[in-house]
Amino acid sequence: MAYEAVTPVTGRSAENRYTTRKMAALPLAASAGEALVLGLTTGPVCLASCGPVVLPWMLVQPKGIGPHSRQLLLFLAARLAGYMVFAAAAWLVGAAIPRAWSGRSWAYGGIELLLAIALLVYAAGWPRPRRALSEPSPRLVRIGEAPRPRPSGAVALGFLTGINLCPPFLVAGVRAAQLAHLSGALFFFLCFFAGTAIWFLPFLSLGFLQRTPAVVTVARMVAVLLACWYGFSGASLLIERIING
Amino acid sequence: MASPSSAPARPPAFRSIGRSILLTLPIALWSLLMFTPSFRSGGRALSIGAVLVIVFMTSLFFLMMRTGETYRWRRIFFVALGFLFPVGFIASLIAERGTMSIPISRMVSGDTPFCFMVTPALILPAAFARTIVFPGSILPTASNPHSIAVMIGLWFAFTLVLGKAWCSYACFFGGMDEGFAAFGKRRRLHRFVTKYGSILRLIPWAILLCVVLLSAALFEPFYCMWLCPFKTVTEFPAVRDLETALQFGVFVTLFVGLVVVLPYLTKKRTQCGFFCPFGAFQSLFNKINLFDIRFDREKCFDCGLCQTSCPTVALSKESVREGKTLLNCMKCGACVDACKKDAAVWHLKGTPVAVKPERARLLFLYGAWALATMFGGSILANSIATMVHWLPLK
Known part of the structure; x- marks a missing residue:
């Protein structure tokens, strides 16, 4: 059934918006199928885009399929929340968001800077928390124990990767913005998320990897190096934006 | 810890001359076989280069057999390779394009010579997107004989047999930091390296993971674009804006730091041991060789x-x-x-x-020196030919 009403959200041409939405109004199942296929086919790109964040985070977790499953579930849930926020924003602003939104560079740069900070804090464990002089060193207290996972790390990293504007995400954003209802856009992104999330399941296999101190040290080094890259990339985007106005 | 001074050193002459010559014969024949095409089709300069390389490689192998020492003679070849490789390579770039920088048109047409350092970064994009993230051609062409398939095939065949020995007998970059490490005798940062060695040797693994992940995420050979110190003495993206200028700055800084200054101070191959992601990747093959x-x-x-x-x-x-x-x-x-x-x-x-460890050494050295002669030897011959061109010989 076609959608007849026009939602006066943006100040742009209501006729175009109405036409686009009328043409794009799809039955629910077809929309779900399209989103799922889009997620499945572009999943490798999502994986490549989020891999630099997920891998070091998962490698610093204690060994075992249990802790890894919990962390991955938290990460994916937060990522889904990010998707929903973006879907709502895309639908409200309209299909023009990816190509005409003037704040795109700010968003890209800001998200990358936040990712850099989150990687440093959660995956690399830097800066180390201060302790009182009388308090014994955590190393002495927990000798031989793996570091305790912090759920907030998975949530922060998942949400930030969820709103990071990778190419498949933008494609899905354009499609969601053309849909008639906000609920339709959210559902579209939910299905898109389901398609991409399957590609993240191999990260569970990292739980079986032997956790030697060397593996954890390498993972922390990776987190620091990637934080440097994201920091540099985000800062250069923001500087470019400031210079060019 | 016992003092090593009381232990007897290996005798200077390990093997008789006759026996050493006999053991060197296969390598001499291999060298001749490798460089016969240079005599047939190459000019006078390449023939001179080929003769010198045959003599050089055969003599070094003979000395290995005669003295029983490996490292000392291998290092002479390896340092020569490291320092002469840029001579021939830069000369060919200048002759062909007039500049060391790679123009965008060359990248687009896939004419960039393939470098094995990028190999680990190719795996994920090739697996998931069936795409090679390197501006080269997969099969050899007239303008680019150093294609991806040829280089990876050569590398893989020898790596299966020799493992990480590739980094000591074939890599045309490693000789540079080994050469700078050979200057002088005083180890200024010895205590630092001893104390933090266990951390330092993990850095290449971290860089390897970063390079693999970012190459897949950005769909470009991240190491070549941002981290390769040897771009300074080979070829680099043409400097045309702030980003490419920054890239070039990173290359030069890493080259001076890791290939010149730190090897001189530590007497270690700092680029190879504490930075190179390809070296870390190559380490994996030490398990199966x-x-x-x-x-x-x-x-x-x-x-x-x-x-x-x-x-x-x-x-x-x-x-x-x-x-x-x-x-x-x-x-x-x-x-x-x-x-x-x-x-x-x-x-x-x-x-x-x-x-019978000497038997194992001989078997290893035949493989490693055959690789060194074929791969490094041809690079040396080309570089010598370039220098012969420059010399005012009539």
Whole structure:
């Protein structure tokens, strides 16, 4: 059934918006199928885009399929929340968001800077928390124990990767913005998320990897190096934006 | 820790001249076979280069057989390769394009010569997107004979047999930091390297993971674009804006720091041992190749000479006590030559340790030197030919 009403959200041409939405109004199942296929086919790109964040985070977790499953579930849930926020924003602003939104560079740069900070804090464990002089060193207290996972790390990293504007995400954003209802856009992104999330399941296999101190040290080094890259990339985007106005 | 000074050193003449010549014959024949095309189709300069390389490689192998030392003679070849490679390469770039920088048009047309350093970064994009993230051609072309398939095929064949020995016998970059490490005798940062060696040797693994992940995420060879110190002396993206200028700055900084200054100060191959992601990737093949270095615990008296002599910190006290090297051993032979008790030995996997170690050394060296002659030798011959062109010879 076609959608007849026009939602006066943006100040742009209501006729175009109405036409686009009328043409794009799809039955629910077809929309779900399209989103799922889009997620499945572009999943490798999502994986490549989020891999630099997920891998070091998962490698610093204690060994075992249990802790890894919990962390991955938290990460994916937060990522889904990010998707929903973006879907709502895309639908409200309209299909023009990816190509005409003037704040795109700010968003890209800001998200990358936040990712850099989150990687440093959660995956690399830097800066180390201060302790009182009388308090014994955590190393002495927990000798031989793996570091305790912090759920907030998975949530922060998942949400930030969820709103990071990778190419498949933008494609899905354009499609969601053309849909008639906000609920339709959210559902579209939910299905898109389901398609991409399957590609993240191999990260569970990292739980079986032997956790030697060397593996954890390498993972922390990776987190620091990637934080440097994201920091540099985000800062250069923001500087470019400031210079060019 | 016992003093090594009381141990008898290996005698200067290890083998008779006749026997050494006999053992060198296969390498001499291999060299001739490798460079026959240069005599047929190459000009006078290339023929001169080929003759010099045949003599050079055969003489070094003869000296290895005669003295029983590996590292000393290998290093002469390796440093020569490291310093002469840029001579021939830059000369060919200047002759062909008039500049060391790669124009965008060359990248688009896929004419960039393939460098094996980028190999690990190709795996994920090739697996998931069936795309090679390198501006080269997969099969050889008239303008670009150093294609991706040829280089990866060569590398893989030799790596399966020799493991990380590629980094000591074939890499045309490693000789540079080994050369700068050979200058002077004083180890200024020795204590630092000893203290933090266990952390330093993990850095290449971290860089490898970063390079692989970011190459897949950005869909470009991240190491070539941002981290390769040797871009300074080979070719680099043309500087046309702030980003490419920044890239060039990173290349120069890394080259000066890791290839010139730190090797000189530490007497270690700092770029190879503490930075190179390809070296870390290559370490994985040490698990499956045929040869390794082992320690005869009955002879070893923990003098620590092997650890001090190792140019890439591939030995720790614990590993020596277990009779093994660490995974990042490049099989350069420095520890075997340094050991005054002959406790460090070449070993063919699957055979008893320290039983006929010279046989294992010979088998290894035939493979490694054949690779060195074929791969490094042809680079040396080309570079010598370039210099002959420059010289005012009539």
